[in-house]
Amino acid sequence: MTKFEQKVLKFCRKIPQGKVSTYKILAQAVGRPKAARAVGNALNKNKMPIKVPCHRIVKSNGQVGGYVKGQNSKIKLLRNELIKIKNGLIDLNSYLYPAPEKYKKL
DNA sequence: CCTGGGGCAGCCG
């Protein structure tokens, strides 16, 4: 496992239950602002959803995004954490962590 | 709403 992946997973674990983050934010957190896709790759490759709650990572536009066990599975997990999803969309204003300014203008 | 192109770590030949 590479350094990059480790960083990604580590940040994942910091996300509190009931909150979500985005691939982009994760990318920024690991120092690779433009590597959102690579981040997704890392999460996908990890394949250890029990220890690493990668279901709390969604797209920056609020869509659910993909998941190893399927989007539907991901949605269930999120709902299970009291996160409301309307038609495949998550309200980032309410759930986003660490909540950057640009998402707070509601 | 849809289309196209960019950018990045990993994997494979």
Add this chain to the structure above:
DNA sequence: ACGGCTGCCCCAG
């Protein structure tokens, strides 16, 4: 080591 392809993406038009 090298080049090309891929994928839980992002953003501008």
